Amino acid sequence: MREDKQLLMLTHLSQLLDLMTGIGGFIVPLILWLTQKDKVLGMDAHGKMILNFQISIFIYSILAIPLILLFGIGILLLFGIGIIAIVFPILNAIKVSNGEIPSYPLSIQILK
Numbered sequence: 001m002r003e004d005k006q007l008l009m010l011t012h013l014s015q016l017l018d019l020m021t022g023i024g025g026f027i028v029p030l031i032l033w034l035t036q037k038d039k040v041l042g043m044d045a046h047g048k049m050i051l052n053f054q055i056s057i058f059i060y061s062i063l064a065i066p067l068i069l070l071f072g073i074g075i076l077l078l079f080g081i082g083i084i085a086i087v088f089p090i091l092n093a094i095k096v097s098n099g100e101i102p103s104y105p106l107s108i109q110i111l112k
Contacts, residue, residue: 001041005097007032008046012093012102015050018085026054046102048111050089053104057085060106 011032018025033047060081067074084106092102 003041008096009093012089015089053107056108
């Protein structure tokens with residue numbers, strides 16, 4: 001196995017493709033994880049962490065939609081989810097480049 005911080009950092013930043021494509025932020029990390037998890041040191045853990053975060057963001061967004069009808073709370077939740085979905089991939093890419101362990105709060109552990 002080889003150590004490749006740039007690929008790990010790119011994997012975290014690839015989540016931002018959701019802003020342009022809508023679903024690329026899930027597909028690209030999934031493909032990188034599936035193809036590189038046995039070749040790059042730490043890719044298995046980072047890939048699972050990213051996919052758990054992406055699935056969690058999707059679940060929280062779906063749950064927030066009905067709350068729009070209740071006093072508009074869902075709009076605030078969707079705004080907060082959007083901010084979290086932009087900020088944490090960037091912060092974790094910086095952490096990976098510095099050799100630190102990234103973390104995604106509020107992430108449901110689906111893939112273990």
